[in-house]
Amino acid sequence: MKMPVRLRLLQKLFPTSYVHECCFFSKRHYCRSATKIRIRDALESLNTGSDVRVQGWVRSVRSQKNNLFLHVSDGSSRQPLQVVASADLNSSGLTFGCAVDITGSIEKSPSAQQSVELHAHHINVVGECDPVDFPFKIKDRHSLEYIRQFPHLRCRTNAFSSLLRIRSQATAAVHSYFRDNGYVQIHTPVITSNDCEGAGELFQVEPAGGEHRAHKDDQHFFSVPSYLTVSGQLHLEVMAGAFPAVYTFGPTFRAENSQSRRHLAEFYMVEAEISFTDSLKTIMKIMEDLFKTSTEHLLSHCAEDIALFHKTISPGHQDKVDCMLKRPFHVISYTEAIDILKRSSQNFTFRPQWGCDLQTEHEKLLVKHCGNVPVFVTDYPYNLKPFYARDNQDQPQHTVAAVDLLVPGVGELCGGSLREERLELLRARLARAGLDITYAWYLQLRQFGSVPHGGFGMGFERYLQCVLGIDNIKDTVPFARFSRSCLL
Structure with missing residues (x-):
């Protein structure tokens, strides 16, 4: 289901954060109407342009001046889903390891590493993760012996x-x-x-x-x-x-x-x-x-x-x-x-x-x-x-x-x-x-x-x-x- 017309129009006229504040009802309606799917199904989706909702954990975060790139996994697939968002959707709680609930549209990806990506309209951090204390680091390849110390993680x-x-x-x-x-x-x-x-x-x-x-x-x-x-x-x-x-x-x-x-x-x-x-x-x-x-x-x-x-x-x-x-x-x-x-x-x-x-x-x-x-x-x-x-x-x-x-x-x-x-x-x-x-x-x-x-x-x-x-x-x-x- 497409984003409501009113929300799409306001996003063109006003900053994203303002739209989120002024159109809370429309955003909530949109989040509920988007189809909730697993990341494996999103990666295999042939229906580009469709609105979906994914939930999972952030495997990587890369922020640029105008854009935000995330890799999100929910355990259903070896390959994470790349999420592309406006830099305005970034927040202090959006870190490696945090849990997120994201709504957006499935679009073709220009990258050869994946066929589709998710263009996010809304990112909600469900559970924050302190990257300093988290024992696994985003750029490190941890050995099986090392991660064995943390059976809960x-x-x-x-x-x-x-x-x-x-x-x-x-x-x-x-x-x-x-x-x-x-x-x-x-x-x-x-x-x-x-x-x-x-x-x-x-x-x-x-x-x-x-x-x-x-x-x-x-x-x-x-x-x-x-x-x-x-x-x-x-x-x-x-x-x-x-x-x-x-x-x-x-x-x-x-x-x-x-x-x-x-x-x-x-x-x-x-x-x-x-x-x-x-x-x-x-x-x-x-x-x-x-x-x-x-x-x-x-x-x-x-x-x-x-x-x-x-x-x-x-x-x-x-x-x-x-x-x-x-x-x-x-x-x-x-x-x-x-x-x-x-x-x-x-x-x-x-x-x-x-x-x-x-x-x-x-x-x-x-x-x-x-x-x-x-x-x-x-x-x-x-x-x-x-x-x-x-x-x-x-x-x-x-x-x-x-x-x-x-x-x-x-x-x-x-x-x-x-x-x-x-x-x-x-x-x-x-x-x-x-x-x-x-x-x-x-x-x-x-x-x-x-x-x-x-x-x-x-x-x-x-x-x-x-x-x-x-x-x-x-x-x-x-x-x-x-x-x-x-x-x-």
């Missing part, structure tokens, strides 16, 4: 707002993959009474103060020890007794006393369980398809945001991503992996030996050995994997049908296995571990209509590290939780 930066858009789109890509392939989403519990991984890295859950137990004689609120979940796998196995394919996508927790670049105390896991399969190759194919399909979706829907990371954060990483998408993933056995490591000339901190778990330094060398293409490592030693991994009884060395997916720059991204569906073998292993009573319900799953099945889990933040080339996992999550740090 870092979403205002170009890099982290891009990361959050990518993270949102990656979430949608994961859900889309499973939906398109017939999986049923299961909301597995955050509070659980089992330790799926068996590593004991658990956060126990009890009421603060301990006086709110359900019954005064109970030692625990839930009558049994309960923990924040480390994995939704066992709950997915329950559901795999009624559905051929299920998945979950949610927060998981590990009480690891670690400050490393690839561990968090709270992170998101993508987990899937597939019934009626007795082939580890099936599980590996799903892992590879999920990775490639989700990444291709990201590259097509977040091209500008991903380009920012590949240009400023991890130069040259785009070529590595293209290589991962174009080439098939390698497959080697754990035994082959140990042989490769032993033949290597690299001096390892942890000496590779058959029967010992692979360390990060081992994983990265194996990926490099395979041409920096993701590699599946299969058939791990029996004692390295949890009780549910299927026993490979037909192999000379005692191994299980388990697999890890190793990717460049990160190491382990996914872990999965076929599940032990043979009741007597499972019962014997649980008994040896002293878990047969705790997991009596798990044994019952094998008694009532059990089928061969398997599944895997993928660390979502590590996936973002891999695709974007981010060195530290703490820079892939809005609010990082790790040992000795729980800001906000």
Whole structure:
């Protein structure tokens, strides 16, 4: 809708500020009648001359004698919207970082950097920002390490707002993959009474103060020890007794006393369980398809945001991503992996030996050995994997049908296995571990209509590290939780 005739006429005859004072009613009517749109839609608008209203935060301010130039972002687009206004609309509160509400008309831009710009008729500073105290400066390119100090403000930066858009789109890509392939989403519990991984890295859950137990004689609120979940796998196995394919996508927790670049105390896991399969190759194919399909979706829907990371954060990483998408993933056995490591000339901190778990330094060398293409490592030693991994009884060395997916720059991204569906073998292993009573319900799953099945889990933040080339996992999550740090 065009600006009212009276307001346009008065703007020609009198200074802008005078018109604003004398025609408050007309200005208010105009602001209300302008169409409110997101900046992404404004940048894509083909209807030049239309009156719009945008709201966002100022990314840059440049004032000239007669004109004022702003870049404004509302988080909907990597590219900000250029706003051109009369110098009369400038005010002391119009600074880098402030929040604004602007009405004006969309016009063609003479600049090659954008097709349109907003010619402002009115600028209202909704929230002022002191540029002296604001930790981010208009002309500085701040590192991810620097902005990590300000978890309450870092979403205002170009890099982290891009990361959050990518993270949102990656979430949608994961859900889309499973939906398109017939999986049923299961909301597995955050509070659980089992330790799926068996590593004991658990956060126990009890009421603060301990006086709110359900019954005064109970030692625990839930009558049994309960923990924040480390994995939704066992709950997915329950559901795999009624559905051929299920998945979950949610927060998981590990009480690891670690400050490393690839561990968090709270992170998101993508987990899937597939019934009626007795082939580890099936599980590996799903892992590879999920990775490639989700990444291709990201590259097509977040091209500008991903380009920012590949240009400023991890130069040259785009070529590595293209290589991962174009080439098939390698497959080697754990035994082959140990042989490769032993033949290597690299001096390892942890000496590779058959029967010992692979360390990060081992994983990265194996990926490099395979041409920096993701590699599946299969058939791990029996004692390295949890009780549910299927026993490979037909192999000379005692191994299980388990697999890890190793990717460049990160190491382990996914872990999965076929599940032990043979009741007597499972019962014997649980008994040896002293878990047969705790997991009596798990044994019952094998008694009532059990089928061969398997599944895997993928660390979502590590996936973002891999695709974007981010060195530290703490820079892939809005609010990082790790040992000795729980800001906000």
